[in-house]
Amino acid sequence: EVRLVESGGDLVQPGGSLRLSCAASGFTFSGDWMGWVRQAPEKGLDWVAKINQDGSQTYYVDSVKGRFTISRDNAKNSLYLQMDSLRADDTAVYYCARLVWFSADHWGQGTLVTVSS
């Protein structure tokens, strides 16, 4: 069974940093693209970033370029999202997702990031 478990969400001040993690199990992690999606409170879903199997290709939505970094450690079956220069509008639940054939077929339960002073 595919399982994705996010962690690292917290309350952080504007301008601060946070690192999210996603622990994967139940599939060959190194064989799949992975990504992060976020959902602001009471809002819809937005893609943040995605990464290919060996980490050599990364893609970001414009609003996080230069501030967020997606990475992975295939030896640890883990996906990461380093978030710097956080802003109030980054407040959201962040989901990690497995990407197969241009789609997100499995999602984690999410971790809440709150950016506020």
Added chain:
Amino acid sequence: DVVMTQSPLSLPVTLGQPASISCRSSQSLVHSDGNTYLNWFHQRPGQSPRRLIYKVSNRDSGVPDRFSGSGSGTDFTLKISRVEAEDVGVYYCMQSPHWPWTFGQGTKVEIK
């Protein structure tokens, strides 16, 4: 970015009756590989999204056959043949041939 427009945004339905959600994209969702990458997700309150449909009309494992997807190019539809209580929540379409992948605004389905 590709804009995905869903309608309606709110859909009160009667148990046992059909329901239909429309999703239109601002660009064709046909990828250079010939596939059309349009997905549908369902999110119940307090839960993470669950994929129902991929590549327009392919149901995920475990998804009841009362759910069906159709469409082509820029115009797509999710249909529920007979709504059940567990179908409440928000439905999102998502395009994935063009980065950044984008979702529709969501359609909230509730029981009348």
